[in-house]
Amino acid sequence: xxxxxxxxxxxxxxxxxxxxxxxxxxxxxxxxxxxxxxxxxxxxxxxxxxxxxxxxxxxxxxxxxxxxxxxxxxxxxxxxxxxxxxxxxxxxxxxxxxxxxxxxxxxxxxxxxxxxxxxxxxxx
Numbered sequence: 001x002x003x004x005x006x007x008x009x010x011x012x013x014x015x016x017x018x019x020x021x022x023x024x025x026x027x028x029x030x031x032x033x034x035x036x037x038x039x040x041x042x043x044x045x046x047x048x049x050x051x052x053x054x055x056x057x058x059x060x061x062x063x064x065x066x067x068x069x070x071x072x073x074x075x076x077x078x079x080x081x082x083x084x085x086x087x088x089x090x091x092x093x094x095x096x097x098x099x100x101x102x103x104x105x106x107x108x109x110x111x112x113x114x115x116x117x118x119x120x121x122x123x124x
Contacts, residue, residue, distance in 0.1 A: 005041075008049055012041070015052040015068035023066065024096065030066070032056070039065060040085075042078035055082045062086040062094040076105060083122065093121045103120050 005012055016066045033039035044051035051069035096102055096118040103113050
């Protein structure tokens with residue numbers, strides 16, 4: 001379990017389980033990236049976590065790596081915050097992989113389909 005999520009971790013893992021499996025990742029990799037700061041966890045919590053999104057930076061690209069739960073309603077505000085935060089690390093664009101259903105919602109935020117990804121560019 002990656003700290004400092006404690007008692008929330010089982011709910012978080014449950015939200016992300018499909019994304020981890022679908023992507024062919026292992027929980028050890030996810031925990032390592034979260035613990036090291038390479039990946040960032042964004043949560044929407046009501047009585048318990050209802051949406052989880054994990055981002056990471058790949059060069060100048062902010063990547064939505066994993067997502068689960070009520071992500072469209074719960075994570076879009078976090079995505080805009082993640083973009084702003086990643087700009088300080090030098091990102092100029094973003095990508096969302098494997099979340100084609102997000103295209104309808106994210107189009108209004110400047111994201112566009114490109115192959116199997118959704119992409120967005122922004123000024124440094």
